[in-house]
Amino acid sequence: MSQSQIPVAVLGATGSVGQRFISLLDHHPWFKVVALAASDRSIGQSYAQACRWVLNDPMPEFAREMVVVPATPECIDAKIVFSALHNEIAKDLEPQFAQAGFAVCSNASSYRRAEDVPLLLPEVNADHIQLVKIQREQRGWSGCILTNPNCTSTGLTVTLKALDDSFGVKKVFAVSLQALSGAGYPGIPSLDIIDNVIPNINGEEDKVEWEPRKMLGKLNGNKIDLSYMRFSAHTNRVAVSDGHTVCASVELARPADPEAAEEVLRAYRAPASASELPSSPRPVIEVRSEADRPQPRLDRLTGNGMTTVVGRLRRDPILDLKFVVLSHNTIRGAAGGSIYNAELLVNENLL
Amino acid sequence: MSQSQIPVAVLGATGSVGQRFISLLDHHPWFKVVALAASDRSIGQSYAQACRWVLNDPMPEFAREMVVVPATPECIDAKIVFSALHNEIAKDLEPQFAQAGFAVCSNASSYRRAEDVPLLLPEVNADHIQLVKIQREQRGWSGCILTNPNCTSTGLTVTLKALDDSFGVKKVFAVSLQALSGAGYPGIPSLDIIDNVIPNINGEEDKVEWEPRKMLGKLNGNKIDLSYMRFSAHTNRVAVSDGHTVCASVELARPADPEAAEEVLRAYRAPASASELPSSPRPVIEVRSEADRPQPRLDRLTGNGMTTVVGRLRRDPILDLKFVVLSHNTIRGAAGGSIYNAELLVNENLL
């Protein structure tokens, strides 16, 4: 480990999001993975033995021979832990790590709604990271917990932020067509999705209707004032491996035509503190002008999977605008998002 | 042919909708297929030779040895022609058949918007068939043209009709996840849809935003007063063979909770003239109470593919209700719909 590298660990390292963390942290310029933690069943095995790798990219060499350790603060010597834990487990474990001084960058939903926990998309609300100070004060932690939103809200919120800044967004109808990897592994049985659509994802609509309001809210002293934006969401599972598509219609405070909206989206930039980090999306938003894009298979890896891709900007006959958003659900919407959050924390000298 | 059977023909018989017509007309109690017409390339061949059959059910025996004839009135001796023609061809040919005394039951979109042409879902607007009289008067035809709507509007309109009768529907936000068979054969290239979603179907959104307004309009003397209901549609193609799923949110004039809406949907009946026909859906609407239904693979054949299946009735945070509609696109939404229309025509003594 070079002197300047920060030691990090992955909790829940054998699951599909855990694997994505490991893949994205391979050769990371700032972070060095020093521990992989997983459930009892895997402890003591090499990572290559313990893990059924499901990503297209091969398992990074650095991880193969690492011995899986228990997910407890005592067993891990790192500054940052990336959490791909299940929500119930995260609820108990993440505060223990924060208490013990670790910065927990979590993909779990357990603390997304806690008032003193930032729910972050750095290209949207980098300033919310200041909540960490309040969190530490209130809870007496030397570490902290940062969260990223559910994968379906991710691209949608980035797009809404750009529109909101210029036109004010009042209402949002959003219907998702979500990828299989969002359900983890083994996740959706193949017999449930071949030649099929599943028109429900448990708990997801509620998240999509709430989480963007926190991220698009204003940091007001010690807390976030939720955005008044209103949401209605339908969430669906389709036979796609990676990449969530969202069809959205929005009502604007200051109506704009599709061309003006497109211009605003293309011009959107991340806040300065979040724009030059290793995982910063380049560009933040890509606007496609073809009639049938974005498509998950063709566009999900735009900007290494960190870019939000928007297309089909057109007038909505009821509200103001219609469009389609695509975002890579396990990169920008999960592991890549947590890593980007960690980079912001470091950059803000809050580690 | 038994004396009471009506001779019918299929135009565009070798395409995927044409095949569905032939499959559904096998053993039909009222209709007897006497001619199969297709494009020049197929004329003179047996149907079995001319056609690349793509349905799961085998090609009916009656059709195998029938010789394909040209799609012109002179070459066909029947009372009813079912049209699975492409729109540009339908535009020219259908009036020729109507002029020559045939009742044309068409799946093409060419005449759906003509003021004197009924756009029919018998379980919704059976009374609109009276337009046929005006059509004959105005055009001097002994035959007539009846149309059925695009496949995505079909199930949605049936559901809206039931809700509109009881609660008044004001606005409809609809996002479709449409099956491959809706694009015909060869249709969508496999490379375009494997591990993918195509977030656009040319011309479809415009149809979904307009056609229900005609069907839900009132017959007022010589014409239809379009419904004031307003629509916003997004249409998508997904990797499903048959069965269009629509996620809908609606605003009601007299707000209703999901339970009341469910009751109304379950209680909905077709108008008397359309309720006991051979192709009448039984039931018209099936409401599923599971959290993850309807699903295309499991529910598309409900009521032999003629029933509209609705599920996930719940409150909408912006409008009033959210729900999911499923309808078989090549049965209820295409060939089965045209046949049901023809049955209504016969039953009303308008043939």
Added chain:
Amino acid sequence: MSQSQIPVAVLGATGSVGQRFISLLDHHPWFKVVALAASDRSIGQSYAQACRWVLNDPMPEFAREMVVVPATPECIDAKIVFSALHNEIAKDLEPQFAQAGFAVCSNASSYRRAEDVPLLLPEVNADHIQLVKIQREQRGWSGCILTNPNCTSTGLTVTLKALDDSFGVKKVFAVSLQALSGAGYPGIPSLDIIDNVIPNINGEEDKVEWEPRKMLGKLNGNKIDLSYMRFSAHTNRVAVSDGHTVCASVELARPADPEAAEEVLRAYRAPASASELPSSPRPVIEVRSEADRPQPRLDRLTGNGMTTVVGRLRRDPILDLKFVVLSHNTIRGAAGGSIYNAELLVNENLL
């Protein structure tokens, strides 16, 4: 229950093969389902509550309100039990049922290789059912155990039987492309099969290389002399819901050209005792002459899913013949096969 109907039960009723049993036994002319048994978790619930139904056809009405009972002889009052149990459980339970006087028609592999247990495809080796007498003598059972082979061997063995009778088959090279339903539910995770092939099915190759040899063997007094036919198998999982495809090359003792082989396949008939039963395949073998058939989606339901479909008969440059076999894996290859076996048992007065 009409006086002439035989009471039957299904063990493992909530799994995917159990569901197929229930679907196929609905309105069966001889059998009446009187009990549905499943694991502890389901006992006491209605079948509709206990079961996540995965078939395209809806759950039969008769089953919905039946209360799930334990899979023990004391809790079931029937003459025949259809076993869709997992192998380890079948190994213990099936003999208990046979001992208690039940005829066990099993889809499990546990007793397929037992010398006194018939491994049956009635259209191939109906005479092997006589082993039941020896089984009863040797084991002191009043009931018995009958088994059907693994789903991949099924269609292949039917085809080989017809060829063997006329030409003598010496060697068989077989590569399968197997459907997802063969792995049960939840079975294969969707992420493992989307845009993918899995080139292995645990234990399957060994079964395909052995089971046909028993079925194609001769009943010689008290035992079966295994066929000398030699097999080499590769087994693969592909993204198909139902229907196993097998590519086979065979060496013949008396070489035949493809036309002669085709004639023999078309002419093949089940033994008299197995040819007029309710589940007898009609026809036993269907030969398709198109260049690209059989295909699972188009041909799996031939003969209600009981027919073996063969196509692409052609010369093999190394052995003698090449061809493709398709068989519905959960109908002919599982539940339908067990029911057909039970019908043979009744017909032979061996119940």
Added chain:
Amino acid sequence: MSQSQIPVAVLGATGSVGQRFISLLDHHPWFKVVALAASDRSIGQSYAQACRWVLNDPMPEFAREMVVVPATPECIDAKIVFSALHNEIAKDLEPQFAQAGFAVCSNASSYRRAEDVPLLLPEVNADHIQLVKIQREQRGWSGCILTNPNCTSTGLTVTLKALDDSFGVKKVFAVSLQALSGAGYPGIPSLDIIDNVIPNINGEEDKVEWEPRKMLGKLNGNKIDLSYMRFSAHTNRVAVSDGHTVCASVELARPADPEAAEEVLRAYRAPASASELPSSPRPVIEVRSEADRPQPRLDRLTGNGMTTVVGRLRRDPILDLKFVVLSHNTIRGAAGGSIYNAELLVNENLL
């Protein structure tokens, strides 16, 4: 263009293999694309306008604004042309280019069987490139034609070469599960492959049974002595985007156990002249030891899609060995292969 770069053109640039050429030639260290040629319909348009891009990787920037030119020698100023032409067109055009002094590296099948045309896999038969001299002599060409084999033969032949060198291969049974991209674009209609397998690919079995014999043959003076190895092939299309899987069984002259075979495969190296080229596969062969690998989705990009991946080495009960081979059909099996051939030509000073 740096002085040392060689100007190249792509013929048939808008098709799926043409796109792969353009993608692989982006930033190629030796070659610089100076012309893109396609059919009349596209001429004069920018490549971005003319082409429906279907690859996951975005269209390279260099290509977007290039104007598509006619596929004739007069319109192209380059040293090498990469041909992704259809066979009928290739048959006429490729000799015109060779006559005019271009080195034609072709993916078409038109000249693969010509006695003086090398059919090349550089890691297998780099020495066959010497045929180019005879070709030039006999035909009076200053240019030449080099071909690469069909995509299904590719990985199989690499594997057989390694085994043949050590053990002598006598007979080969090969059954393919081929990807959709092998059929080009639009290629296979989605309705033909969803929930399905197509058990035939026109003309493919004949190629798989012949082409490896030329590549594994010996260059003997002016001609290739075909290998005596005998082949039997079955070819199938499955729902996979990229990556052909082949199940093979082989008979060896000097029988070897799976461990010995594995060692030989791992140790296989390309001939010296082909081992350090920009497109040389690294490694030539990767052997996977998991029970269920190689899999197309997980393994096709091994070695940037140039490596042959082998797994499941085991004894064959009839012949000697069974195994599974995976090769990327549009990289190693098409465009990447042609580029590798061109590199070999340059390296041998035969350009």
